[in-house]
Amino acid sequence: MIDLTGKVVVVTGGCSGIGRGTVQVLHRAGARVACIDVQDEKGEALTAELGDRVLYAHADVTSEAEIAAAFDRVMQRFGGVDALFNNAGAAEPLGSDPFDVALFERVQRLLVSSIVLGTKFAIPSMVGRGGGSIVNTASIAGLQAGYGPFAYSVAKGAVIHLSRVAAAGLAKYAIRVNAICPGLIPTAIFGRALGDSIADADRRARDIGERAHGFQPIRVAGAPEDIGNAVAYFVSDLSRFVTGQFLAVDGGLTVGPRQAWDEDAAVEAWTRFGMSAEQIRGVFGAA
Numbered sequence: 046m047i048d049l050t051g052k053v054v055v056v057t058g059g060c061s062g063i064g065r066g067t068v069q070v071l072h073r074a075g076a077r078v079a080c081i082d083v084q085d086e087k088g089e090a091l092t093a094e095l096g097d098r099v100l101y102a103h104a105d106v107t108s109e110a111e112i113a114a115a116f117d118r119v120m121q122r123f124g125g126v127d128a129l130f131n132n133a134g135a136a137e138p139l140g141s142d143p144f145d146v147a148l149f150e151r152v153q154r155l156l157v158s159s160i161v162l163g164t165k166f167a168i169p170s171m172v173g174r175g176g177g178s179i180v181n182t183a184s185i186a187g188l189q190a191g192y193g194p195f196a197y198s199v200a201k202g203a204v205i206h207l208s209r210v211a212a213a214g215l216a217k218y219a220i221r222v223n224a225i226c227p228g229l230i231p232t233a234i235f236g237r238a239l240g241d242s243i244a245d246a247d248r249r250a251r252d253i254g255e256r257a258h259g260f261q262p263i264r265v266a267g268a269p270e271d272i273g274n275a276v277a278y279f280v281s282d283l284s285r286f287v288t289g290q291f292l293a294v295d296g297g298l299t300v301g302p303r304q305a306w307d308e309d310a311a312v313e314a315w316t317r318f319g320m321s322a323e324q325i326r327g328v329f330g331a332a
């Protein structure tokens with residue numbers, strides 16, 4: 046297990062899903078963790094569960110004044126910031142008009158501008174402490190089409206490049222910046238994009254979790270802790286020579302099209318060209 050004792054990490058969107066799982070991983074690794082979110086009840090429950098190495102601060106990540114105030118609280122409580130996980134997010138409602146420019150801009154503000162804001166308030170403390178690590182949640186939707194709605198996917202592509210450009214600019218302060226591209230992680234994000242209440246979205250996440258094992262080459266459902274473990278690596282000094290990169294944590298989903306790893310899909314794709322099912326299945330070996 047990676048040892049993060051002595052590190053202070055800020056996690057946005059830490060009350061649910063990937064953020065919550067990451068708060069738990071970082072806490073187990075010994076870090077002091079500040080969770081920034083807007084779900085106060087869940088935030089208070091998390092601090093009650095994990096104790097005084099976890100701080101909950103209410104802030105809307107799109108509001109500069111609220112983020113500034115939240116970082117002030119973190120500084121007062123923990124005295125500095127070593128790492129920041131810019132993770133809060135949501136997708137636009139599924140079925141939205143891609144040409145609704147006001148909605149498009151709201152999504153970019155939530156998913157991209159919020160990272161600029163978090164980074165802005167983390168930098169002074171990181172510079173003062175001789176360096177730091179910033180990790181941004183992108184998505185496989187930012188790598189390939191077909192994994193998210195329009196504004197969301199565009200924003201996630203921007204997060205990957207934002208991470209590179211920021212890494213270039215901040216390397217002189219020993220601040221590293223990397224992005225993680227999660228694959229399918231059963232969380233409330235799906236229900237929220239379908240218009241569910243938070244409670245229904247949590248239920249839907251559990252339901253998706255029970256059916257997600259066949260969605261990617263690795264035959265288990267992804268979990269928030271899988272992303273948390275990658276964040277722990279980027280926060281730790283084990284990754285001290287890694288910056289400006291993205292890591293897909295997706296169970297192999299982006300290795301290739303489905304027919305690359307799913308025999309039935311391969312048979313369906315190739316038998317139309319005159320090859321037999323046996324010939325296609327042979328490509329996958331006898332296992």
Ligand SMILES: NC(=O)c1ccc[n+]([C@@H]2O[C@H](COP(=O)([O-])OP(=O)(O)OC[C@H]3O[C@@H](n4cnc5c(N)ncnc54)[C@H](O)[C@@H]3O)[C@@H](O)[C@H]2O)c1
Pocket residue numbers: 057058059060061062063064081082083084104105106107132133134135136155182183184185226227228229230231232233234237
């Ligand atoms: N779940 C997946 O399959 C998946 C895949 C790729 C990327 N992601 C990304 O992971 C991140 C976390 O999403 P999740 O899947 O854990 O969803 P989630 O809905 O479980 O968690 C999102 C969290 O962000 C918070 N949040 C939303 N808007 C906020 C705001 N304006 N200010 C402060 N907090 C806000 C929510 O309250 C919630 O706690 C998002 O950036 C999402 O785009 C998720």
